[in-house]
Amino acid sequence: MPPFDMIIRGGRVATASDTVTCDVGIRDGRVAALGRDLGTADDVIDAKGRLVLPGGIDSHVHFAQPSGPGIVMADDFESGTRSAAHGGNTLVMPFCCQEKGQSLRAALKDYHAKAAGKSYIDTSFHLVISDPTPQVLGQELPALVDDGYTSFKVFMTYEGLALNDMQLLEVFSVARETGALVMVHAENYDAIRFLTTRLEASQRTAPKYHATSRPIAVEREATHRAISLAQLVDVPVMIVHVSNGEAMEQIRWAQSKGLKVFGETCPQYLVLTEADLDGLNMEGAKYVCSPPPRDKQSQADCWRGLETGVFQVFSSDHCPFRYDDPAGKLIPKGRTSFRWVPNGIPGVETRLPILFSEGVVKGRITLNQFVALSSTNHAKMYGLHPRKGTIAVGCDADIAIWDPARTARIAAADLHQGSDYTPYEGLEVTGWPVTTIVRGRCVVRDGRLVGAMTHGQHLARDRSPYAVPARQGGLQVG
Numbered sequence: 481m482p483p484f485d486m487i488i489r490g491g492r493v494a495t496a497s498d499t500v501t502c503d504v505g506i507r508d509g510r511v512a513a514l515g516r517d518l519g520t521a522d523d524v525i526d527a528k529g530r531l532v533l534p535g536g537i538d539s540h541v542h543f544a545q546p547s548g549p550g551i552v553m554a555d556d557f558e559s560g561t562r563s564a565a566h567g568g569n570t571l572v573m574p575f576c577c578q579e580k581g582q583s584l585r586a587a588l589k590d591y592h593a594k595a596a597g598k599s600y601i602d603t604s605f606h607l608v609i610s611d612p613t614p615q616v617l618g619q620e621l622p623a624l625v626d627d628g629y630t631s632f633k634v635f636m637t638y639e640g641l642a643l644n645d646m647q648l649l650e651v652f653s654v655a656r657e658t659g660a661l662v663m664v665h666a667e668n669y670d671a672i673r674f675l676t677t678r679l680e681a682s683q684r685t686a687p688k689y690h691a692t693s694r695p696i697a698v699e700r701e702a703t704h705r706a707i708s709l710a711q712l713v714d715v716p717v718m719i720v721h722v723s724n725g726e727a728m729e730q731i732r733w734a735q736s737k738g739l740k741v742f743g744e745t746c747p748q749y750l751v752l753t754e755a756d757l758d759g760l761n762m763e764g765a766k767y768v769c770s771p772p773p774r775d776k777q778s779q780a781d782c783w784r785g786l787e788t789g790v791f792q793v794f795s796s797d798h799c800p801f802r803y804d805d806p807a808g809k810l811i812p813k814g815r816t817s818f819r820w821v822p823n824g825i826p827g828v829e830t831r832l833p834i835l836f837s838e839g840v841v842k843g844r845i846t847l848n849q850f851v852a853l854s855s856t857n858h859a860k861m862y863g864l865h866p867r868k869g870t871i872a873v874g875c876d877a878d879i880a881i882w883d884p885a886r887t888a889r890i891a892a893a894d895l896h897q898g899s900d901y902t903p904y905e906g907l908e909v910t911g912w913p914v915t916t917i918v919r920g921r922c923v924v925r926d927g928r929l930v931g932a933m934t935h936g937q938h939l940a941r942d943r944s945p946y947a948v949p950a951r952q953g954g955l956q957v958g
Contacts, residue, residue: 484521491527496852509920535570535878537858540795554800554898557598563897567829568913570878599936607632628940659949666702687764691772716740725781796831799824837909863942881915
C-alpha cells in the first residue's frame with residue numbers, strides 16, 4: 481500500500497511565512513509530509529510551475545439568508561459553496577441571522593437544516609444578534625460560545641437589525657465575559673435615514689443615490705463609536721467591510737493605542753467606485769452594497785491598509801442577488817427608490833483572483849501576505865488555526881493549486897454562482913486557482929467540479945486567541 485493517499489509534486493508551496501519548492505504528502509485528510517521524493521501515492525498531482533497555497537478562507541459570506549418580503553438570495557449552500565470552491569476556497573463562514581422574536585437556538589437549527597448535505601467545502605457559522613433579549617444575553621449566547629459559535633455580528637444600521645448603543649454595550653459585555661469576538665457593521669443608521677428621506681423628497685431616487693445616502697462620514701462616525709464602546713468594555717472587535725481611509729484611520733488609531741481592534745476590507749473597495757452605480761436605467765443596482773464603493777483615493781487607502789497591516793483579513797462580503805429578477809435587484813413596481821434595492825453583491829468566486837492579480841502580480845503585496853490575508857489570518861482570528869489556514873504536517877489538507885500565469889477576463893457566464901451577473905464583469909486578472917482540495921479530497925480538479933455536495937462539514941471553533949474571557953465577575957466599573 482502506498483504511504484500516502486495523495487502527493488502534490490513539485491509545486492511552489494507558500495504559507496504566510498515561507499515559500500519553498502517541495503512535495504506535499506497527504507494521508508487520511510491531513511498533511512503527512514513535506515519534502516522531496518516522497519515516494520508513491522494512490523493519486524499524484526503534478527504541480528510543477530504551479531503555486532500550492534493554503535485553501536482560501538472567506539470569513540464573510542451570506543448564503544440562504546432571509547432578505548425581506550419578496551426578496552430571495554441568489555445562493556443557497558449548494559451553489560454558494562460550489563462557487564467558493566471554484567474560487568480556491570476550502571472554508572467559508574456564513575451568517576446565521578436571528579430574526580426579531582426568534583431564539584438563537586431556533587435560528588441555528590433552521591440554518592443548519594439549510595446547509596445539511598449541500599456543502600462542497602467546510603463551513604463555520606457566525607451568529608447575527610438582532611434581538612438581544614435577557615434570555616439571549618444571559619443564557620443562549622454564553623452556551624453557544626461554549627458550543628463553538630465563538631463569533632457574532634452586530635449591525636449599527638438596517639431596519640430590524642440596528643442595535644442602539646445600550647444594546648451594543650450589552651452584547652460587547654457578554655462577548656468579553658465569554659471570550660467571543662464581535663464583528664461590527666459600522667454605519668450610522670439615523671444619519672442614513674435622514675439623508676435618504678431628503679434625497680427621496682427631492683426626487684433623487686436612482687441607484688447612484690444609494691452612495692449619496694451613505695457618505696464616508698456615516699461610516700467614519702460609526703467606526704469611531706464602535707471602537708469607543710468596545711474600549712469601554714475592553715472587548716476585541718472586528719470592523720468589517722471598511723471602504724475608505726477615514727474609517728481605516730479610526731482603526732489605525734485604536735491599534736496604535738494597543739486596543740484589540742481589527743479590520744477587514746473587500747474586493748469592491750479596491751476595484752469599484754461609486755461611479756459604477758450611475759448606470760443606465762437600473763444597471764447601477766448591480767453595484768448597490770453597504771458601505772458603497774467610494775472613489776480612487778479610497779481605493780488607494782484600502783490598499784495601504786492591506787499593505788501595512790491595518791487590515792488583518794480580506795473577505796468577499798458575498799451577498800448575492802439576481803439582477804434580472806423582481807425577487808432580486810429589479811425592485812417591484814411602486815417601489816421606485818434606491819432604498820428598496822437589496823444590499824449586496826456576489827464575489828466569493830472572484831475574491832482571490834482579484835487580490836492575487838491586483839496585489840501580488842502588481843507588486844502591492846507579497847505572496848506570503850496574500851496567503852495571510854486570504855487564509856491564515858482568518859483561521860487565526862476565528863479560532864481555527866492551526867487546523868486550517870496553513871500547510872504544515874498535521875493540519876487539514878486544505879489546499880488550492882494555482883496557475884499563476886493564467887490570464888482571464890472575469891465574466892458571469894464563466895462563474896458558478898447563483899447570481900446572474902458579476903460586478904467585476906470584464907476585469908482582466910492574472911492568476912487563477914485550478915484545483916481545490918478539502919481535507920485531502922479534490923472538490924475542483926483542473927477547473928472541473930469533481931467533489932461531492934456532502935463532503936463539506938460544519939466546524940465548531942475555539943475561542944479567538946485575541947479574545948480572552950474576563951475573570952469571574954465580568955466587567956468592573958468604577
